[in-house]
Amino acid sequence: MNPKTYPRPNRVGRRRLAIVAVVTAALATALTTALAGPVNADTAPSDPGSPSTPTTVSADALPAPQIDGVVWTQAIAGNTVWAAGSFTTARPAGVALGGAGTVPRFNVLSYNLTTGVLNAGFAPQVNGAIRAIAVDSTGQHLWLGGSFTQVGGRTANHIAELNAQTGAVLTGFRGNINGTVNALALRSDKNTLFVGGGFSSADLKKHFNLAALTANAGTLRNWSPTATGGTVQAIAVAPDYSRVVVGGAFTALNSVANPGYGIGSLNPSTGQHQTWAMNSVIRNGGKNAAITTLAADSTGLYGGGYTYGSGGNLEGTFRADWKTGNLVWMEDCHGDTYSVAVTPTAEYVAGHAHYCGNVGGFVDEKATNYRGIAFSKAATQTITTNPVSGYANFAGQPAPSLLQWYPNFNVGTYTGQGQGPWSVAATSQYVVYGGEFTTVNGVAQQGLVRFAVSSIAPNKMGPQAVGQDLMPTSTVSYNRPTLSWQSDYDPDNKTLTYEIWRRDPQATTYTQIASVKGDSSVWNRPTMSWTEPNSLAAGKYFYEIVAVDPFGNQAIGQQTPVTVGG
Numbered sequence: 001m002n003p004k005t006y007p008r009p010n011r012v013g014r015r016r017l018a019i020v021a022v023v024t025a026a027l028a029t030a031l032t033t034a035l036a037g038p039v040n041a042d043t044a045p046s047d048p049g050s051p052s053t054p055t056t057v058s059a060d061a062l063p064a065p066q067i068d069g070v071v072w073t074q075a076i077a078g079n080t081v082w083a084a085g086s087f088t089t090a091r092p093a094g095v096a097l098g099g100a101g102t103v104p105r106f107n108v109l110s111y112n113l114t115t116g117v118l119n120a121g122f123a124p125q126v127n128g129a130i131r132a133i134a135v136d137s138t139g140q141h142l143w144l145g146g147s148f149t150q151v152g153g154r155t156a157n158h159i160a161e162l163n164a165q166t167g168a169v170l171t172g173f174r175g176n177i178n179g180t181v182n183a184l185a186l187r188s189d190k191n192t193l194f195v196g197g198g199f200s201s202a203d204l205k206k207h208f209n210l211a212a213l214t215a216n217a218g219t220l221r222n223w224s225p226t227a228t229g230g231t232v233q234a235i236a237v238a239p240d241y242s243r244v245v246v247g248g249a250f251t252a253l254n255s256v257a258n259p260g261y262g263i264g265s266l267n268p269s270t271g272q273h274q275t276w277a278m279n280s281v282i283r284n285g286g287k288n289a290a291i292t293t294l295a296a297d298s299t300g301l302y303g304g305g306y307t308y309g310s311g312g313n314l315e316g317t318f319r320a321d322w323k324t325g326n327l328v329w330m331e332d333c334h335g336d337t338y339s340v341a342v343t344p345t346a347e348y349v350a351g352h353a354h355y356c357g358n359v360g361g362f363v364d365e366k367a368t369n370y371r372g373i374a375f376s377k378a379a380t381q382t383i384t385t386n387p388v389s390g391y392a393n394f395a396g397q398p399a400p401s402l403l404q405w406y407p408n409f410n411v412g413t414y415t416g417q418g419q420g421p422w423s424v425a426a427t428s429q430y431v432v433y434g435g436e437f438t439t440v441n442g443v444a445q446q447g448l449v450r451f452a453v454s455s456i457a458p459n460k461m462g463p464q465a466v467g468q469d470l471m472p473t474s475t476v477s478y479n480r481p482t483l484s485w486q487s488d489y490d491p492d493n494k495t496l497t498y499e500i501w502r503r504d505p506q507a508t509t510y511t512q513i514a515s516v517k518g519d520s521s522v523w524n525r526p527t528m529s530w531t532e533p534n535s536l537a538a539g540k541y542f543y544e545i546v547a548v549d550p551f552g553n554q555a556i557g558q559q560t561p562v563t564v565g566g
Contacts, residue, residue: 041053041054041055041056041346041376041401041403041404041494042055042056042403042404042405042490042492042493042494043055043056043057043058043059043453043454043457043459043492043493043550043551044454044493044549044550044551045494046495051376051377051378051380051401052376052378052380052381052401053376053401053403054345054346054376054377054403055345055453055454056345056346056374056403056404056405056492057343057348057405057430057431057451057452057453057454057457057492058451058452058453058454058457058458058459058461058492059405059406059407059441059451059461059491059492060441060451060452060457060458060459060460060461060492061407061440061441061443061445061449061450061451062116062449062450062451062452062457063092063093063094063116063445063450064081064093064111064116064432064445064448064449064450065083065090065091065092065093065109065111065116065117065118065448066090066091066092066093066095066097066445066446066447066448067083067085067087067089067090067091067105067109067446067447067448068087068088068089068097068446068447069085069086069087069088069414069436069447070085070086070087070412070414070415070422070435070436070447071083071084071085071087071422071423071434071435071436071447071448072084072085072086072129072130072131072422072423072434073085073130073131073132073133073423073434074133074423074424074425074432074434075133075134075135075142075425076113076135076425076426076427076430076432077135077136077137077138077139077164078113078139079112079113079114080110080111080112080113080119080139080164081110081111081112081113081425081432082108082109082110082133082135082142082164083108083109083110083111083423083432083434083447083448084107084108084109084126084130084131084133084144084146085107085129085130085131085422085423085434085447086107086129086130086414087105087107087447088104088105088106088107089102089103089104089105090102090103090105090109090118091103092117092118093116093445094444096444097446103118103120103123104123105123106123106124106125106126106127107126107128107129107130107146107148108124108126108130108133108144108167109122109123110122110164111448113427113430113432113450114430116450121165121166121167122164122165122166122167123167124151124152124162124167124168124169125150125151125152125153126144126146126148126150126151126160127148127149127150127151128146128147128148128149128150129146129147129148130144130145130146130148131145131146131147131180131181131182131183131197132144132145132146132181132182132183132184132197133145133184134184134185134186134193135164135186136164136186136188136215137188139164139165140163140164140165141161141162141163141164141170141215142161142162142163142164143159143160143161143162143184143186143193143215144159144160144161144162145158145159145177145181145182145183145184145195145197146158146180146181147180148160151169152167152168152169154169154171156169157175157176157177157178158177158178158179158180158181158197158199159175159176159177159181159184159195159213159218160173160175161173161175161215161216161218172216172217173216173217173218174203174217174218174219175193175195175202175203175213175218176202176203176204176218177195177197177199177201177202177211178199178200178201178202179197179198179199179200180197180198180199180231181195181196181197181199182196182197182198182231182232182233182234182248183195183196183197183232183233183234183235183246183248184196184235185235185236185237185244186215186237187237187241187244187268188215189241190241190268190269191214191215191216192212192213192214192215192221192223192268193212193213193214193215193218194210194211194212194235194237194244194268195210195211195212195213195235196209196210196227196231196232196233196234196235196246196248197209197231197232197233198231198232199211202220203218203219203220205220206224207224208226208227208228209226209227209228209231209232209248209250210223210224210225210226210227210232210246210266210271211223211224212271223268223269223270223271224271225253225254225266225271225272225273226252226253226254226255227246227248227250227252227253228250228251228252228255229249229250229251229252229285229286230248230249230250230251230262230285230286230287230290231248231249231250231290232246232247232248232250233247233248233249233290233291233292233293234246234247234248234291234292234293234294234303235247235294236294236295236296236301236303237268237296238296238301238322239296239297239298239322240322241268242268242322243265243266243267243268243274243322244265244266244267244268245263245264245265245266245276245294245296245301246263246264246265246266246294247262247263247290247291247292247293247294247303247305248262248263248285248290248291248292249262249284249285249286249287249289249290250262250285251285251286253266253273254266254271254272254273256273258279258280258283259273259274259275259276259277259278259279259280259325260273260279261279261283261284261285262279262282262283262284262285262289262290262291262305262312263276263278263279263282263284263291263303264276264279265325274325275324275325276320276325277324277325277326277327278318278320278325278326278327279325281327281330281394281397282305282313282314282318282327282330283312283313283314284305284306284307284311284312284313284314285311285312286310286311286312287311288307288308288309288310288311288312289305289306289307289308289311289312289313290305290306290312291303291304291305292304292305292306292336292337292338292339293305293337293338293339293340294340295340295341295342295347297342299319299342299377300319300320300321300322300328300377301319301320301321301322302317302318302319302340302342302347303317303318303320303340304316304317304318304337304338304339304340304349304351305336305337306336306337306338306351313392314330314332314392314394315332315333315334315335315336315337315391316330316331316332316333316334316337316353317330317331317333317337317340317347317349317375318330318331319347319377319379319400327397327398328379328398329378329379329397329398329399329400330383330394330397330398330399331356331358331359331375331383331399331400331402332358332359332383332386332391332392332394332399333353333354333355333356333358333359333361333373333402334353334354334355334356334388334391335351335352335353335354335355335369335370336351336352337349337350337351337353338350338351338419338421338422338423339351339421339422339423339424340424341424341425341426341431342377342426343426343427343428343431344428345377346374346375346376346377346403346405347374347375347376347377347400348372348373348374348405348424348426348431349372349373349374349375349424350371350372350421350422350423350424350433350435351371351373351421352369352370352371352419352420353369353370353371353373354367354368354369354370355388356370356373356402357384357387357388358383358384358385358386358394358395358399359381359383359384359399359400359401359402360381360384360401360402361402361523362521362522362523362524363523364523368523369411369420370406371409371419371420371421371437372405372406372407372409372420372421372424372433373402373403373405373406374402374403374405375400375401375402375403376400376401376403377400378400378401379398379399379400380399380400380401381398381399381400381401382395382396382397382398382399383395383396383397383398383399404490404491404492404493404494404521405491405492406491406492406521406522406523407440407441407449407451407491408439408440408441408442408491409421409433409435409437409439409440410437410438410439410440411437412435412436412437412438412446412447413436414436415436419435419436420435420436420437421433421434421435421437422434422435422436423435428453429452429453429456430450430451430452430453430456431450431451431452432448432449432450432451433448433449433451434447434448435447437449441461441491454551459551459553460551460553461490461491461492461553462490462548462549462551462553462554462555463488463489463490463496463547463548463549463553463554463555464488464489464490464491464522464555465486465488465489465525465547465555465557466555466556466557467556467557467558468557468558469486469557470485470486470488470545470547470555470556470557470558471485471545471557471558471559471560472484472485472543472545472557472560473485473560474543474560474562476562476563476564478535479535479536479537479538479564479565480531480532480533480534480535480536481531481532481536481541481543481562481564482529482530482531482532483500483529483530483531483543483545483560484527484528484529485498485527485528485529485545485557486525486526486527486528487518487519487520487525487526487527487528487547488520488525488547488555489520489521489522489525490520490547490549490553491522493549493550493551494519494520494521495517495518495519495550496517496518496519496520496547496548496549497515497516497517497547497548497549498515498516498517498518498528498530498545498546498547498548499512499514499515499545499546499547499548499554500512500513500514500515500516500530500543500544500545501513501543501544501545501546502541502542502543502544503541503542503543503544503559504539504541505537505539505540505541506539510542510544514530516528516530536564536565537564537565538564538565539563539564539565540561540562540563540564541561541562541563541564542559542560542561542562543559543560543562544556544557544558544559544560545557
């Protein structure tokens, strides 16, 4: 290879360069590395066409409005994001709490998806927490569900319809629910809004946690299935409108426990029971377990849940077949799942996973919580035997691939539950998270954040280890130094290039003498090594490792002196 020289500073830092790395046959044979186990996709996977390595969004945190509480739910239509929960103000990205640009917002706001700028004209006043949002495909009609009783000064018992652009209350909608609404789903072809939560009546008539209303007027449909033993927390409508799937903490659906324990399928017109085979495998219900989230697209139904103690068996997510209800795959990462969203290439999860060892992922049980993770949409492997006590064993079940996407969310304090993200929503180009976090990737950003595909994102999340954390050790044999170092890690790129730079005796500049590639992740940093292919003249040399990601972001390790020949 043709070596290149560059004056290396004494300080250790990070720099962005465009460098094309070449590995000669001799250098390749001199490299030894312990590669990470599973195949992980990222923003620039080696094989984006492989089902196990689809392209993800970037881990760059893009600006969004900030709030002073918690976001429980989000919805997207066109170029608008609606976010709702429990908060009283909104402010621009980069502004401290109570700082310039802070404006009142009463538990709901909207913002521009591509710019992250708050929509000034949308500011309805809602007097309680909002737990569910539904929006029509035109982005003109918005439905809210929660624990509130007034919107815009008008009585609105736990459910309301608004003009999605202005926030004005649509007074023709007269829905009346006597308890908290946790879930809403729209069937637009039949002007029907499905409602789920914890209630016993709708429009003063008995309904056990489920109801269907006319979307434009809020009047009751003749649809009255019963969910008993626990609340309804999620609803999804099949793309062909053939079924409505509900999830939650209930233990029976229409008095049937299989299917119907935490999840079940209902006829969208009659409310009658339908087959849903996956409930024989995944069973989350009662006081200590639930299916918390459902997300639908043409490829299947995606969902997730939690269990704590008795009553359930899954912490993780799943995909089911729309026609049969059969389980397409599941992943049993330990830790609660609160929300899932799907793009054309991946499933994104909001929760606090702390062990994904059964699907080839991180194994630091309880040590670290990964609050935003992603999986392939295809089944690519099978779950291995679970070694951790207190969790169910799903060995042999089909599973997706854990992808190389690890944004860093901190833990918020607003709810007192020690969590970060609670909600995720997505389009083909953006993934948006909401919750009670106050920082993302170490930068202040409270409650809302956007991520985008690499063609839109700045792609500045590069290798993270620098200085002593990327400093090689050395041994010398027959005047040939061998360098060893712990591989770097990148939140959204698995394969990194490691440039090896050397400053010879009496020289004032470093020369790049080799480059090698290695795979790693935030949670798996294997040791790499490289040996000089030829013997060196006696003297004192200095070596430096520079880690470079596919977008040219680089991290510079601390130099290591190596004495050759005495």
